[in-house]
Amino acid sequence: MRAVFSFARLGALLIKEFIQMRRDRITFAMMLGVPLLQLVLFGFAINNDPKSLPTALVAMSNDQYTRAIVSALQMTRYYRFDHVA
Numbered sequence: 001m002r003a004v005f006s007f008a009r010l011g012a013l014l015i016k017e018f019i020q021m022r023r024d025r026i027t028f029a030m031m032l033g034v035p036l037l038q039l040v041l042f043g044f045a046i047n048n049d050p051k052s053l054p055t056a057l058v059a060m061s062n063d064q065y066t067r068a069i070v071s072a073l074q075m076t077r078y079y080r081f082d083h084v085a
Contacts, residue, residue, distance in 0.1 A: 053078060055079040056081070057084045058085050070084065
């Protein structure tokens with residue numbers, strides 16, 4: 001009974017594919033260049049510093065401490081309070 005998977009066959013297949021890639025330099029450059037370019041572009045497109053996130057706040061009391069916390073959160077510019085109750 002033959003094995004379904006063989007590491008020797010996999011190694012031979014990988015060697016064959018690398019030989020084929022080495023022959024066609026444009027395809028090889030695209031195989032390496034396009035993913036690297038995507039990594040760079042998507043890395044700059046992602047913004048890790050969100051600003052003005054819409055936020056709703058429910059405060060059970062309206063004393064000076066609650067107002068101080070709300071004003072401190074508003075001063076950070078990370079939150080935009082749409083509803084304060």
